[in-house]
Amino acid sequence: MSTEPQGARRRLNPWSWLINHLKNKLMAGLLVIIPIGITLFILRFMFDMADGVLAPWLRQGASRVLGEEIYVPGLGMVTGLMVLYLTGLLVSNVFGKAIMTGLDSLSLRIPVVKSVYSFSKQVMQIFSRSGQESFRRAVYIEFPLAGTFSIAFVTNTVYAESGKKYYTCFIPTSPNPTGGYVLILPEERVFSTTFGVEEAMKIIMSGGVVAPDKIRADCMQ
Incomplete structure (x- = not known):
């Protein structure tokens, strides 16, 4: 049995320390860069799409009025936003x-x-539902097997002819929450959580990596 301190053993293996250090820092960087990159990509896509659709019409209109084509980057995007605003104003x-x-x-x-x-x-x-959120609250439900619990979102409340209350619950898949299952459950099978909808989404999309230190466990007894 070696009496060498643990710290000394770590200092004797700088290669392993370097690998772990690089892995941790690269992963931390990815967790920051990827959401920013996806956001910028989507914004750029929307900008190019709006500008590409409306800009040719605006250039033609300018050439007829002014006698020459004038191209201003982003003018199509601005025009599209104005059209959306005026449409919203009209239907209000x-x-x-x-x-x-x-x-x-x-x-x-x-x-x-x-x-x-x-x-x-x-x-x-x-x-865009007003008055109530699409996902009203995050809950636990016993799914897919007895004794196992999944995070779900309450999307609606329904009543049987007898007056018994049921909840419609959406169980998203991880890490892509756009797919999942819809269950109609009696209220006694739906358990409260200690976190909200936003925190639940973070847990699901991170595959459980981002999770609260403590969770409500009374439903799991």
Whole structure:
């Protein structure tokens, strides 16, 4: 049995220390750079798409009015934002709502357009729902086996004819939370957590790497 202190053994192996040091620092850097990079990529994609769609029309309009083409980078993006703002302003009043009601009715009568329009509208309503959040709260449910627990999100409350309360719960997959399962469970099978929706999303997307030090465990007794 060696009596050499542990610290001395570590100093005798600088290569292992270097590997661990580089691995930890590179991983820490990735955790910071990847979200920033993805965000910048999406913003750049949206900018290029809006600018690419509207900029040619703006250049043609400028050439007809001024006699020459004028290109200002980002002008298409600014114009697109203005169109969105004016559209939102229009549909916020009674006259605009009447127009949208007519467009909705017309769109839902055209076979192919009906499917695409309905799906797109439902997706936008999920992300822009006012008055209540799409994910109301994070909970634990016993899934997929007895004695194992998963993080889920309560999305709605429903009642049986007898008056018994049930929750519709969405169980996202990890690390990609866009897919998952929907279960309808009685309230006694839905257990509270000590963290909110945002913290639950971090746990799921990190595969459990980002997790609170302590969790509510009364449901797991």
